[in-house]
Amino acid sequence: MSIEEDSINLTRVGPGTVMGEFMRQYWIPCAMSSELEVDGDPMRLPLMGEKLLAFRDSSGKVGIMDHRCPHRCASLFLGRNEEGGLRCVYHGWKFDAEGKCIDMPSVPDGENVRQKIHSKAYKVHERNGLIWVYMGKDQDNPPPLPDIEVTLLPEEELSIHFVYRDCNWLQALEGDIDTAHFGFLHAGTVNAEDLPEDHIYYPTVIDRAPKYEVNDTPWGTSYGAYRKLPNGEMYWRTANFMFPFWTQNPAGIFEKAVHARAWVPIDDERMMFINVYWKEALKREARPKKNGEFLDEGYRLTNNYVPNTTDWYGRWRLREVESNDWMIDRDAQRSGVNYTGMENIHLQDHAITESMGAITDHAFEHLTQADLMIARTRRRILRAALAYRDNGTPPPGTEDPEVFLQSRGGFFTADVEKSWQDAYDENMKTVLRPAAKALAD
Numbered sequence: 001m002s003i004e005e006d007s008i009n010l011t012r013v014g015p016g017t018v019m020g021e022f023m024r025q026y027w028i029p030c031a032m033s034s035e036l037e038v039d040g041d042p043m044r045l046p047l048m049g050e051k052l053l054a055f056r057d058s059s060g061k062v063g064i065m066d067h068r069c070p071h072r073c074a075s076l077f078l079g080r081n082e083e084g085g086l087r088c089v090y091h092g093w094k095f096d097a098e099g100k101c102i103d104m105p106s107v108p109d110g111e112n113v114r115q116k117i118h119s120k121a122y123k124v125h126e127r128n129g130l131i132w133v134y135m136g137k138d139q140d141n142p143p144p145l146p147d148i149e150v151t152l153l154p155e156e157e158l159s160i161h162f163v164y165r166d167c168n169w170l171q172a173l174e175g176d177i178d179t180a181h182f183g184f185l186h187a188g189t190v191n192a193e194d195l196p197e198d199h200i201y202y203p204t205v206i207d208r209a210p211k212y213e214v215n216d217t218p219w220g221t222s223y224g225a226y227r228k229l230p231n232g233e234m235y236w237r238t239a240n241f242m243f244p245f246w247t248q249n250p251a252g253i254f255e256k257a258v259h260a261r262a263w264v265p266i267d268d269e270r271m272m273f274i275n276v277y278w279k280e281a282l283k284r285e286a287r288p289k290k291n292g293e294f295l296d297e298g299y300r301l302t303n304n305y306v307p308n309t310t311d312w313y314g315r316w317r318l319r320e321v322e323s324n325d326w327m328i329d330r331d332a333q334r335s336g337v338n339y340t341g342m343e344n345i346h347l348q349d350h351a352i353t354e355s356m357g358a359i360t361d362h363a364f365e366h367l368t369q370a371d372l373m374i375a376r377t378r379r380r381i382l383r384a385a386l387a388y389r390d391n392g393t394p395p396p397g398t399e400d401p402e403v404f405l406q407s408r409g410g411f412f413t414a415d416v417e418k419s420w421q422d423a424y425d426e427n428m429k430t431v432l433r434p435a436a437k438a439l440a441d
């Protein structure tokens with residue numbers, strides 16, 4: 001197949017597309033539980049190229065359905081969230097959270113008709129602060145939810161953030177499995193001499209062209225980037241891609257790096273970044289120091305949100321957008337206060353992937369040895385998606401959700417003689433498993 005064809009198959013997510021159908025076989029996290037109130041306003045929820053609507057009914061149950069009323073397509077966004085369901089304000093038809101029509105007051109003797117009418121609703125599952133939706137064709141037989149460890153933890157132990165991004169899901173995801181960018185985009189002006197040797201930035205800035213190994217894994221793909229430390233040990237940074245759109249980055253201490261990040265398509269040209277961390281894993285100082293002082297400008301981890309609106313694309317947007325040049329500070333960039341002139345690490349990733357255009361033109365790229373993980377991941381996704389389309393091969397992890405439990409991203413040191421795989425397996429035996437109780441249940 002041509003690059004162009006592969007690229008279309010990888011990036012397009014609407015119904016009937018290769019990736020669209022493949023991703024629809026998985027549960028998709030799409031909103032935070034806190035975004036929907038009992039009997040509150042319905043919320044526009046565009047997802048996978050479909051215009052959906054979410055609401056929480058009087059019993060607390062969440063419904064997610066096509067925003068169009070199945071009568072004559074008026075938007076249920078304008079509807080009334082009444083006792084036990086959402087009522088279309090055009091002719092009064094009312095639907096419960098599962099999409100069943102439970103009242104049809106505008107039709108004389110409408111009982112027979114009513115029983116045959118359903119809104120186009122999808123299966124919903126709520127777990128630990130996240131709302132998940134299953135958009136697969138066989139709505140009666142959804143797969144189990146994935147055992148991604150961090151999503152098994154109780155909500156109060158989690159830090160969950162959503163950020164809207166104006167670009168295709170794949171290029172956004174690829175930014176998270178691209179080890180070579182860290183020493184430039186985030187740390188291009190940090191010097192090794194300014195850092196203590198045990199600082200988390202230190203290994204990155206002593207060698208900005210790390211070598212790395214890449215493996216296919218049961219959950220997707222993994223890389224281990226390695227650098228030899230001055231003390232003779234090997235420093236490994238492991239990151240993962242997990243089907244169909246999750247990543248784990250290498251930026252935390254492996255032992256407690258319980259986190260996962262979803263890059264969920266809104267449509268072909270928009271996506272939602274969902275960052276889920278175990279709070280305990282965040283208890284570390286990420287900012288580098290210079291002359292004993294923390295460097296702040298350019299190294300923060302906070303997002304600058306504008307207030308949410310009810311618009312289709314109004315949730316979790318940043319104030320920095322292409323039309324204001326992502327608020328780049330050219331003086332800071334020129335003087336070396338930081339490398340990009342952008343004030344925080346998330347923004348740097350955010351802006352750089354938006355700057356590539358709505359959908360990266362794969363035929364325009366020149367991938368190198370340093371992009372091995374990206375090439376391998378594209379191939380792994382494409383093969384799995386085509387195997388599903390052509391042979392009905394179950395998408396990885398849909399029948400064996402426990403494969404995700406063995407996936408962890410983070411950094412550790414190991415004896416130079418030890419292979420990455422051995423060191424990884426050894427570390428996995430002793431890592432903290434905060435979800436142990438949920439796993440045992």
Ligand code: FES
Pocket residue numbers: 069070071072073074088089090091092093
């Ligand atoms: S369009 Fe919704 S009830 Fe008529």
Ligand SMILES: [Fe+2]
Pocket residue numbers: 175181182185186349
């Ligand atoms: Fe980054």
